[in-house]
Amino acid sequence: MRYLTAGESHGKGLAGIIDDYPSGVSIGIDFLNEELARRQKGFGRGKRMSIEKDAIEIISGVRKGKSIGSPISFIIQNKDWCSWKEIMDINPTRSNDKDLKNRLLNPRPGHADLPGFLKYRPDDIRDIIERSSARETAARVCIGGFAKIILKLMGINVFSYVSQIGKIILNKDAVLNDIILTEIERSEVRCPDKNTGKKMREEIIKAKKQGDSLGGKFKVIATGVPAGLGSYSQWDRRIDGRIACAFMSIPSVKAVEIGDGSNVSGKTGTKFHDEIHYKSGTGFYRKTNRAGGVEGGITNGESIVIGAWMKPIPTTAIGLHTVNIRTKKSDKSLKERSDICAVPSASIVGEAVLSIEILNFIQEKFGRDNMEEILENFNCYKKYLEKV
Numbered sequence: 534m535r536y537l538t539a540g541e542s543h544g545k546g547l548a549g550i551i552d553d554y555p556s557g558v559s560i561g562i563d564f565l566n567e568e569l570a571r572r573q574k575g576f577g578r579g580k581r582m583s584i585e586k587d588a589i590e591i592i593s594g595v596r597k598g599k600s601i602g603s604p605i606s607f608i609i610q611n612k613d614w615c616s617w618k619e620i621m622d623i624n625p626t627r628s629n630d631k632d633l634k635n636r637l638l639n640p641r642p643g644h645a646d647l648p649g650f651l652k653y654r655p656d657d658i659r660d661i662i663e664r665s666s667a668r669e670t671a672a673r674v675c676i677g678g679f680a681k682i683i684l685k686l687m688g689i690n691v692f693s694y695v696s697q698i699g700k701i702i703l704n705k706d707a708v709l710n711d712i713i714l715t716e717i718e719r720s721e722v723r724c725p726d727k728n729t730g731k732k733m734r735e736e737i738i739k740a741k742k743q744g745d746s747l748g749g750k751f752k753v754i755a756t757g758v759p760a761g762l763g764s765y766s767q768w769d770r771r772i773d774g775r776i777a778c779a780f781m782s783i784p785s786v787k788a789v790e791i792g793d794g795s796n797v798s799g800k801t802g803t804k805f806h807d808e809i810h811y812k813s814g815t816g817f818y819r820k821t822n823r824a825g826g827v828e829g830g831i832t833n834g835e836s837i838v839i840g841a842w843m844k845p846i847p848t849t850a851i852g853l854h855t856v857n858i859r860t861k862k863s864d865k866s867l868k869e870r871s872d873i874c875a876v877p878s879a880s881i882v883g884e885a886v887l888s889i890e891i892l893n894f895i896q897e898k899f900g901r902d903n904m905e906e907i908l909e910n911f912n913c914y915k916k917y918l919e920k921v
């Protein structure tokens with residue numbers, strides 16, 4: 534399954550194309566819209582999220598509620614476009630005084646503004662910030678939703694939660710049962726622990742008052758993933774490498790861990806590795822999962838556990854020292870409407886990108902054409918795993 538997204542943050546909308554999505558999958562539009570709504574939530578989001586009510590409009594690849602094997606394409610309208618029609622006009626217009634006055638010239642450190650300006654040579658940084666905006670992730674969450682629909686049919690579920698916002702850190706990993714999962718979905722910061730969640734909320738309020746922004750960490754877990762996805766045979770066939778790449782492509786993510794992540798280096802081999810056990814009818818299993826479900830670039834049958842760290846949002850009310858791209862004089866960085874903290878939303882994007890990567894490896898192993906065929910192959914393989 535390949536995919537592309539397009540669209541500017543304040544343009545008409547976002548678009549997505551998914552190629553190689555199997556035929557015969559029932560597509561629940563409500564489910565896809567719920568996924569979009571989950572991404573829009575979260576304490577610390579900016580005003581934009583109260584303007585938008587993201588919803589998918591499928592253009593192709595689905596007929597009578599089922600995928601037909603041809604490319605799926607869709608759009609998500611930007612409601613806010615109505616207020617930006619003039620600024621985002623695609624027709625040639627003679628630049629007027631207003632345009633000149635509105636030009637963004639003071640790049641924000643931490644955003645794509647300066648490197649984008651150097652690369653694409655615009656005379657207005659708006660040309661850069663429109664596409665580099667994290668608004669693009671709405672399209673990716675949709676594509677992840679399509680992937681999740683298939684994974685669910687195979688008993689694979691993907692969850693996420695927030696484990697850090699600013700200085701507030703959840704002190705232990707969440708045990709994902711139904712009660713905790715409900716708590717995460719109810720929490721404004723997607724934190725499994727009420728008290729920690731409260732402190733995270735206060736941290737966001739404090740940052741807002743100070744005209745500042747925050748980053749943090751989120752975790753994404755996939756359960757029910759069979760052993761045998763990915764391969765050590767070539768670098769780009771390692772599933773952990775592909776997952777890490779997908780997470781690093783989420784705006785603001787600066788570090789990714791699989792399993793125990795940076796804690797792996799301090800332990801001896803006998804204290805770190807997950808010992809192997811066997812039970813008739815279940816097959817091979819582990820009592821610990823420090824490897825995060827991947828060994829040698831291949832899934833080992835345990836849950837895939839990913840952690841991702843986000844830097845603070847680069848747009849701040851206070852601003853940072855920068856240089857005007859035209860005058861080359863020192864100035865404060867430009868101010869755009871923005872979020873104070875988007876870690877809860879990023880965890881939903883994390884669910885999407887992990888689902889997409891797992892589905893890619895599922896299709897590589899079990900087929901890509903038709904859902905019935907994929908399920909037959911998958912179930913046959915699961916039986917082999919149980920009795921091997």
Ligand code: EPS
Binds near residue numbers: 665667669848869
């Ligand atoms: C976003 C929409 C954007 C930003 C945010 C993500 O909307 P606007 O620019 O109109 O406020 O709120 O983008 C960023 C934080 C960023 O750094 O790019 C969205 O839909 O998620």
